[in-house]
Amino acid sequence: MHYASYKKAILSLCNNRDGYSIAELGRLLEASIPKVSRIVTEMVNEGTIVEKGKMRSEGGRRAAVYGLNPDAGCFVGVEVGHEGLIIAVTDFPGQIIQVIDDIPFTLTNTEESVSALCKTVMHAVDRHGVDRSRVKAYGISLTGRVNQCTGYSYSYFISEEKPIRKLLEEGFGSPVIVENDSRAMAYGEYIAGAGxxxxxxxxxxxxxxxxxxxxxxxxxxxxxxxxxxxxxxxxxxxxxxxxxxxxxxxxxxxxxxxxxxxxxxxxxxxxxxxxxxxxxxxxxxxxxxxxxxxxxxxxxxxxxxxxxxxxxxxxxxxxxxxxxxxxxxxxxxxxxxxxxxxxxxxxxxxxxxxxxxxxxxxxxxxxILGKRAGAIGASLLAKDFILSEMQY
Ligand SMILES: [Zn+2]
CATH class of the missing domain: 3.30.420.40 (ATPase, nucleotide binding domain)
Structure with a gap:
């Protein structure tokens, strides 16, 4: 396996559970301890993972455990509803660091509404002290029929020329995922709520x-x-x-x-x-x-x-x-x-x-998450997307 593949595999493992020792990673990746050790050191230097502490042990030397680095960036999830917007910001490992409720926004069916959405979200994020240069991706939870793969929406922000996802990426200047609201909520609840x-x-x-x-x-x-x-x-x-x-x-x-x-x-x-x-x-x-x-x-x-x-x-x-x-x-x-x-x-x-x-x-x-489920789910989905797409 190539170095880049090992790094992707380590990111993917750390995305599902926080804290792996070098020995555990070696076992899971079927790689030698010196090799994993070298890759982990590189990833720590790159800033994607960080030492999270030491493993609990009955005696002897306690091994260091590694997980995603909270300072490696953040993700913004937005629930776009008929009653306005809800924004959730999660850090790199997926901890919720901020939720902004009830931002006034009128959902209409036009392309202008897309740029209004981007502006409203960026303004709210700035106002709440989130450094926008650290945002790795935006996740947008939309009501109605949305095709997450193609990025087209069939109920709101309908554009024949470009998928809504492209329009939003142009507006935010960052990667975007769009998701149907019920699915974003389901994912939020699954990872950070009732699940x-x-x-x-x-x-x-x-x-x-x-x-x-x-x-x-x-x-x-x-x-x-x-x-x-x-x-x-x-x-x-x-x-x-x-x-x-x-x-x-x-x-x-x-x-x-x-x-x-x-x-x-x-x-x-x-x-x-x-x-x-x-x-x-x-x-x-x-x-x-x-x-x-x-x-x-x-x-x-x-x-x-x-x-x-x-x-x-x-x-x-x-x-x-x-x-x-x-x-x-x-x-x-x-x-x-x-x-x-x-x-x-x-x-x-x-x-x-x-x-x-x-x-x-x-x-x-x-x-458990109530009206925030969609925004939290969308930011977690944006995180999963970036981690799966990360290039080395
Ligand atoms: Zn019906």
Whole structure:
């Protein structure tokens, strides 16, 4: 094996676990101790890895362990949502060093919007004291259909001439990866949130719509064209409810923020009393945030509708568990802030509808990272990309 290949292999190992001794690396790479020692010294001098401390030992000399150098650079992840931007900055080994929440930004479907996005992100990063010259790559988590491999987006920032990834790279002047929001969230949760090393896990993004990110064998699963995870458009019902995709009866019509919004509206129309009744009577539009804050205020109508969404989603998750036999299912997205009301009916429906033999090993958890999952996941994906592409 060539020197460069050894270096790439060491980076890849250190990306998955911090702290390897020379002896361990020698065993894993099937190389002699003097050779590994020489390569590690070169990498330390180059600044990519660093001595992290000494190994624990029962006696004798304790060996030095090496891992990725936190000072080797950083990565910026951006969640681009309808409500604005969230930015997460991680260091070279992937520790979260900064999160900037709620940056105002209007998502529109134009090329101008791309340069506005770059400017807004760079401005926010500067303002929070992150040295932009140290940023190795940007990871952009986008709602809608995104092909991570080609870098094209099919829902927002649509450009016929160039993939969105190219436009963003020109704007940032750095490498960029683009990823679908549900997958970025799934990866963030897997590495830095609810995940505990489970190699098969599903992440349900219960936002305005319903999306899913899948981790299979410890890696994000993309499918042939990068559009996997469209669980929201699973033809689940004969409910004659029109879906955003143009079809009827999709799972999303009954298990999503959109469905919650419809259910609450129906209750208010029927005259149920709620904290939202005055606004409804005045004819003011009720937003999903209004409903989520009504849940927080313990409003019965909003809670009951949230429970209904939870039960419906639970029935769908039961089906997913039967298919995937996952170790972990994480429920995230905007609605997961109401986990207190969402999770009990969801768990109950899973118990009711899934095969007990299959589900007994599946952990069901609410998201730990909440609305930050996408930004954190995107920065970690940017890191993985740079480490895999690093040239010697
Ligand atoms: Zn649909």
């Amino acid at each position: 505990g090393g489970e190699e098969t896990s599903l992440f349900l993004n219960l936002g305005w719509g319903l999306g899913m990110g899948m981790i299979v064998g410890g890696k994000l699963f993309y499918g042939k064209s990068g559009f996997s995870g469209e669980i929201g458009h699973f033809p689940f019902f004969n409910n004659n409810l029109y879906c955003r995709c143009g079809k009827t009866g999709c799972l999303e019509t009954a298990a999503s923020g959109l469905a919650l919004h419809r259910l609450v509206g129906e209750q208010l129309d029927a005259g149920r009393q709620s904290v939202l009744t005055p606004e409804h009577k005045e004819g003011r539009a009720i937003t999903l945030d209004d409903i989520l804050s009504a849940v927080k205020k313990e409003d019965i109508v909003a809670i009951e509708c949230m429970e209904e969404v939870g039960a419906t989603l639970g029935r769908a998750v039961a089906g997913l568990i039967n298919i995937f036999n996952p170790e972990l299912v994480v429920i995230g997205g905007r609605l997961s802030v109401a986990e207190h009301y969402l999770m009990p009916p969801l768990r109950s429906a899973i118990n009711k509808y899934s095969l007990n033999l299959v589900n007994k090993d599946t952990l069901i958890k609410a998201s």
